[in-house]
Amino acid sequence: MNATQPTRHIVIIGNGISGITTARHVRKMSKHKITVISGETDHFFSRTALMYIFMGHMQYGHTKPYEDWFWAKNDIALKRAWVKHIDFASKTLHFEQGEAMPYDQLVLALGSKSNKFGWPGQDLQAVQGLYSYQDLEGMEKYAATTQRAVVVGGGLIGVEMAEMWLTRGVPVTFLVREDRFWGNVLPREEGELVARHLKEHHVDLRFETELKEILPDAQGRARAIITAKGEEIPCQFVGLTAGVSPNVDFLKNTALEIQRGIMVNEYLETNIPEVYALGDCVQRQVPAPGRRPIEQVWYTGRMMGEVLAKTLCGQKTVYQPGPWFNSAKFFDIEYQTYGQVANELPPDENTFYWEAVNGRICLRLNYERASGKVRGLNVFGMRHRHEVWDAWLKEEKTVDEVMTLLPQANFDPEFFRPYESEILAQYNRETGKQLRLKARKGLWQKLFV
Numbered sequence: 001m002n003a004t005q006p007t008r009h010i011v012i013i014g015n016g017i018s019g020i021t022t023a024r025h026v027r028k029m030s031k032h033k034i035t036v037i038s039g040e041t042d043h044f045f046s047r048t049a050l051m052y053i054f055m056g057h058m059q060y061g062h063t064k065p066y067e068d069w070f071w072a073k074n075d076i077a078l079k080r081a082w083v084k085h086i087d088f089a090s091k092t093l094h095f096e097q098g099e100a101m102p103y104d105q106l107v108l109a110l111g112s113k114s115n116k117f118g119w120p121g122q123d124l125q126a127v128q129g130l131y132s133y134q135d136l137e138g139m140e141k142y143a144a145t146t147q148r149a150v151v152v153g154g155g156l157i158g159v160e161m162a163e164m165w166l167t168r169g170v171p172v173t174f175l176v177r178e179d180r181f182w183g184n185v186l187p188r189e190e191g192e193l194v195a196r197h198l199k200e201h202h203v204d205l206r207f208e209t210e211l212k213e214i215l216p217d218a219q220g221r222a223r224a225i226i227t228a229k230g231e232e233i234p235c236q237f238v239g240l241t242a243g244v245s246p247n248v249d250f251l252k253n254t255a256l257e258i259q260r261g262i263m264v265n266e267y268l269e270t271n272i273p274e275v276y277a278l279g280d281c282v283q284r285q286v287p288a289p290g291r292r293p294i295e296q297v298w299y300t301g302r303m304m305g306e307v308l309a310k311t312l313c314g315q316k317t318v319y320q321p322g323p324w325f326n327s328a329k330f331f332d333i334e335y336q337t338y339g340q341v342a343n344e345l346p347p348d349e350n351t352f353y354w355e356a357v358n359g360r361i362c363l364r365l366n367y368e369r370a371s372g373k374v375r376g377l378n379v380f381g382m383r384h385r386h387e388v389w390d391a392w393l394k395e396e397k398t399v400d401e402v403m404t405l406l407p408q409a410n411f412d413p414e415f416f417r418p419y420e421s422e423i424l425a426q427y428n429r430e431t432g433k434q435l436r437l438k439a440r441k442g443l444w445q446k447l448f449v
Helices: 017-029 047-054 133-143 156-167 186-198 299-313 385-395 399-409 418-432 443-448
Strands: 009-013 033-038 076-080 081-089 092-095 100-102 105-108 112-114 149-154 170-178 205-206 211-216 222-227 233-234 239-242 245-246 262-264 275-277 282-284 325-330 333-339 348-356 361-369 372-382
Touching: 009 017, 017 033, 017 076, 017 149, 017 299, 092 205, 092 211, 105 299, 149 156, 156 170, 156 186, 156 239, 156 325, 186 325, 186 333, 186 348, 186 361, 186 372, 222 239, 239 325, 262 275, 275 299, 282 348, 333 385, 348 418, 361 399, 385 399, 399 418
Parallel strands: 009 033, 009 105, 033 076, 105 275, 149 170, 149 239, 170 205, 262 282
Antiparallel strands: 081 092, 092 100, 112 245, 211 222, 222 233, 325 333, 333 372, 348 361, 361 372
């Protein structure tokens, strides 16, 4: 912090990855007073680990990256409360308990909420999403009396919820509106690969099937769903996993500029002075090339927090996320994507798709027709190095270059079988080229080449 900069009270609403990263980095750079507010939990935890608590792989304490004493030691105050109203004119927060708190600078790190689309019965007991710690508690509350669960929405959160229930021996019916899995994100081949894998794990997968209504029992709990086709499916739990949206409802009809999310500029500033926003709840006024206005993933929240902390400490910094990246897991198949791979191939692109004979491992490269520059990669069942792909996309490498360099991107453990030779052989057959691998030196090369 600049020696002449006065100490200020920075209040952060939200203790997820974006809010906590902001707090930690502000503390590293300054002596500002910091208060983090959350009504969800006392302490920061890894939201992506919620499923592993339910599955018995972890305890809640294992999901907290920092010991409870960390916050007091680093002079970061924590307040467990829900904010009811913000008076931006007087810079004051008003809590549901009736208390109030002034601030000098306010950071809104409000996260997401599970989507609801007005389905009859969507507010019944045992009907919920999977985002918050309270959602985990809800699943645990109803687990012992659930004989079948219905999951609505074909995306990543739905897969997590299905896996969670199956580990408890609860059958799952999975409703997907599209004609393939995650059809608004994945190309058809990848969607079919995931669908096969889900069915292998005994998921009752229903494509082109929409939820129409959720029926209650006498106690107000879900007892069945009705599909748009008129089928009734008995169940005692309904998971609403048709995406998430910015958690900004309590800020609507205020002076804060909101469209789908809180509007921010390249510095993560809102339209109100001294009020900033970041993470899942924001919508960027001008997205970076190849990026979306709203991006609700863990690593973007972390990056935003690091950037905003510099601005709060007097080093005004532009948020520049670089090429898009995401990763996930479909049961035991890992998934990574780098750059842009649309669900439907754009007219100015070509694509190369390779799939292993076992039907559980694949790689797709999309590239410009005219120049051959790679635009994006999907990879399932293999691990690739983030730093390698980030550099290749920034350097605008061509598909031919990338094909010869694939061993450099391989991040699988050394005794896993490498597939780069098979991938390049298929590419050569399809293109009539005679490219050769520039193999990475190492133990795996001695064993497999």
